[in-house]
Amino acid sequence: MKSKTLCIGESEQLCYQYIAAVEQGDLDALLALFTPNALVSSPIFGACSVKSFYAYIFRSISNRTMVLRNILYGGLKTNQVAIYLSYTRSVEGRDPATIDVVDLFDLTDDFSAFSSVKIIYDTAPIHGDFVHPKSTPQ
Numbered sequence: 137m138k139s140k141t142l143c144i145g146e147s148e149q150l151c152y153q154y155i156a157a158v159e160q161g162d163l164d165a166l167l168a169l170f171t172p173n174a175l176v177s178s179p180i181f182g183a184c185s186v187k188s189f190y191a192y193i194f195r196s197i198s199n200r201t202m203v204l205r206n207i208l209y210g211g212l213k214t215n216q217v218a219i220y221l222s223y224t225r226s227v228e229g230r231d232p233a234t235i236d237v238v239d240l241f242d243l244t245d246d247f248s249a250f251s252s253v254k255i256i257y258d259t260a261p262i263h264g265d266f267v268h269p270k271s272t273p274q
Contacts, residue, residue, distance in 0.1 A: 146247040147217040148207055154239075154250070155202050155219070161194040163187070170250045178255040186253070199226045205236075215243040 150169055157166035167187060176189040203222040210216035218241065224234040238256040243249070 147209070147241075147243055150241070150243075150247075150250060151204075151207055151217060151219050154241075155204060155221070158190075158193075159200050159202055161200065163190055163194055166190055170253075171244060174250060174252050176253050176255065179257060179259045197225045197227050198229075199224070199232055201225070215245065215247065217241050217243060 154166065154169055156162075157169065167190075170186045174186045175183050176186050177183045178189065181189065181192075201224045203224075205220040205222060208218040208220065219239050221237055221239075222234055223237045224232050226232045235257050240254040240256060241250045242252045244251050
């Protein structure tokens with residue numbers, strides 16, 4: 137069995153790789169961090185596959201930057217990790233806007249990959265960005 141310290145180090149590394157992949161719009165690098173059937177749940181689009189969600193995000197959102205505020209580790213559920221960050225981006229050519237986001241990840245039992253992510257943020261300030269999107273995740 138792995139020590140909690142080793143598991144924290146592995147999950148922290150996955151978090152940094154996730155941030156880099158999102159900022160760079162690197163779908164292949166991002167998908168490599170998740171299990172093949174992983175799902176994402178977001179306030180605007182609900183549940184969908186990681187591949188379809190992030191393919192949509194990378195097509196529709198530009199100028200992505202993330203400022204990591206904290207990494208939080210599961211106390212009751214040790215195979216969870218969350219990142220709290222400020223996310224600045226432009227949606228479909230609109231002016232850049234920053235939102236505070238928490239991405240809550242479930243990890244595989246061996247802490248080698250994400251098995252799901254729940255994205256949490258206040259939709260009120262940005263809901264208009266997605267009222268009439270040019271496309272949606274499939």
